[in-house]
Amino acid sequence: MATNLDLDPNLVERALALSGAPTKKAAVTAALQEFISRREQQGLLELFGKLEWDPGYDYKQVRSRD
Numbered sequence: 001m002a003t004n005l006d007l008d009p010n011l012v013e014r015a016l017a018l019s020g021a022p023t024k025k026a027a028v029t030a031a032l033q034e035f036i037s038r039r040e041q042q043g044l045l046e047l048f049g050k051l052e053w054d055p056g057y058d059y060k061q062v063r064s065r066d
Contacts, residue, residue: 012024021027 007028012027015021015027015031016024019027019030021030
């Protein structure tokens with residue numbers, strides 16, 4: 001998908017230098033992938049402490065090879 005963006009040239013140059021990407025497109029793509037990954041991880045972190053555990057659940061019994 002072709003898209004025209006007015007990006008801060010300093011940010012693009014820094015992204016190129018830090019990522020080692022061969023092109024601006026590759027650097028921007030890597031940055032977007034990392035952004036998405038971090039946001040998805042953040043969503044998972046927000047679940048900590050919110051799940052209710054069954055105190056009667058026996059994980060050892062589930063793992064047995066009967």
